Amino acid sequence: MAVPDWAEQREAxxxxxACPQPESRPGSIYSTELGPVSEDCLSLNVWAPEDASNAPVFVWIHGGSLTTGAGSQDMYDGARMAREQGLVVVTLNYRLGILGYLAHPGLSAESAQGISGNYGLMDQTLALEWVKRNIGAFGGNPDNVTVAGESAGALSVVLLMTSPKAKGLFDKAIAQSAYMVTMAALKETANGLPSAESTGAELAKRMGASDIKDLRAMSAKDLVYKSAKAGFFPFAVIDDVYLTDQMVATFDKGEQAPVPVLAGFNEGEIRSLRFLLPPAPKPDAYEPAIRKGYADLAEAFLEIYPADSLDSSMLATTRDAMYGWSAERLVAxxxxxxxxxxxxxxxxxYPAADRAGLHAFHASEIPYMFGTTSEAVAPWPEIPDTEEENGLSKAMMAYWASFARDGRPAAQGSAAWPAYEDKATGMVFADEPQPWPMLSRNRFDLHEEVVCRRRAAGxxxxxxxxGILSPPLPPKDSKCQ
Incomplete structure (x- = not known):
């Protein structure tokens, strides 16, 4: 429910x-102090340049596996972007976990549209509607809005691009480490997944609830704790209202938002997310598992991800299948x-990250593109205050801000960023930004074929x-050319 309008001055x-969420995992580099937590959490934050007028608007959606995070985290401070790049920066909260993504037949029955789940996506859509109506009062241009995010925030960007409810609410999109994985349908089995309603009903039973009334009798803290203990994994749902098809299918049909995109991934994505990996097999078991899972594509797979560098191959496989393929598929x-x-x-x-075995880890680009490297404090690996680090951050801020301004990423004094085309051109941010033709093309082609065959099988x-967890690959299909 939106807050009623008011006429008097209001302190903000x-x-x-922050929205209810589990506590950070001990030792995680992503742990952070969120401050107060409440179910009354649907707020947004605005930073504006002094005397802003018709400025580009940059709306940031935080990551955290749709389970944790908040728009108030230090790394997302928009002050420098606003001050130095002339953007109006907006960050927002959205419902998380079971409160944001539970589908259940009891909830669907209460809905005038007969749907449930996607509550977090509804919140993000409502925030963009608020921006459209109100950002002009802060000096922002409601007709020049870029929606951006990282990880679950980037996933949210892709979902907004494919949602009929978000059409016309933004003009450009930035997706950092998105993952276009399979979504469950609300009421039927599809693509090898049970219906979201049946999953929600089973979850409620594992939590000791026989119906929605029992769930509502639990505190938000208990809901968060018990759902996590019961293995709930929040994700968006194909409900035929907010989402009408798999993300990749919507792009294939050309039904996505007609906007330019800036998207990419990190070389070390999985180094800080090793829980996404299966246990490493014995060296002599790796190649047989790949041949069993990938059939006629096994040779191509083993050439890219060889058995003689097992740890690196497993890290790269999950990285490329999730983040690399999703980023390139989106841009392509x-x-x-x-x-x-x-x-x-x-x-x-940089030294602290590399010493910890976390070179270019998941989310490590965020302080650079926000210009908040000094806000990245322990347990985040400390970013040194050097000319080199500050120079990379300044360049990335400029690229991101210029894309938000006019759809073309550019940074004065840095390399020109080529648009993506058949040659698969891209930009690599290492010590400094450099164009790189043919960026990851063979890896993309492999995973595109795998996804296409699985989609065709249905x-x-x-x-x-x-990787070693792959079920037998379906045979070649005429749809996958």
Missing amino acids: LAFGP SQSAFGYPSYFYLFDHG NIPWNWNV
Whole structure:
């Protein structure tokens, strides 16, 4: 429910509370102090340049596996972007976990549209509607809005691009480490996944609830804790209202938002997310598992991900199947429909991260593109205050801001960023930004073929079931050319 309009001056100098979520995992580099937490958490934050007028608007959606995070985290401070790049920066909260993504037949029955789940996506859509109506009062241009995010925030960007409810609410999109994995349908089995309603009903039973009334009798804290203990994994749902098809299918049909895209991934994505990996097999078991899972594509797979560097191959397999393929698929799809789009790889390391074995880890690009490297405090690996690090950050801020301004990423004094095309051109951010033709093309082609065959078969999801976890690959299909 939207807050009623008011006429008097209202103090808005403190961040609103974060949405209910589990505590950070001990030792995680992503742990952070969120401050107050409340179910009354749907707020947004605005930073504007002094005397802003018709400024580009940059709306950031935080990551955290749709389970954790908040728009108030230090790394997302928009002050420097606003001050130095002339953007109006907006960050927002959205419902998380069971409160944001539970589908259940009891909830669907209460809905006038007969749907449930996707509550977090509804919140993000409502925030963009608020921006459209109100950002002009802060000096922003409601007709020049870029929606951006990282990880689950980037996933959210892709979902917004494919949602009929978000059409016309933004003009450009930035997706950093997105993952276009399989979604469940609300009411029927599809693509090898049970219906979201049946999953929600089973979850409620595992939590000791016989119906929605029992769930509502639990505190938000108990809901968060019990659902996590019961293994709930929040994700968007194909409900035929907010989402009408798998993300990749919507792009294939050309029904996505008609906007330019900037998207990419990090070289070390999985180094900080090793829980996404299966246990390492014995060296002599790796190649047989790949041949069993990938059939006629096994030779191509083993050439890219060889058995003689097992740990590196397993890290790269999951990285490329989730983040690399999703980023390039997104950019390739938009480019094919005539929307100039831009692809990148973040491959930058610095001493503290590299010593910890976390070179270019998941989310490590965020402080650079926000200009908040000094806000990245322990347990985040400390970013040194050097000319080199500050120079990379300044360049990335400029690229991101210029894309938000006019759809073309550019940074004075840095290399020109080529638009994506058949040659698969992109930009690599290592010690400094450099163009890189043919960026990851053979890897993309391999995973595109795997996803295409699974989609054509109709009964196998394209999630984390890759590498040694891959089920037998369906045979070649005429749809996959």
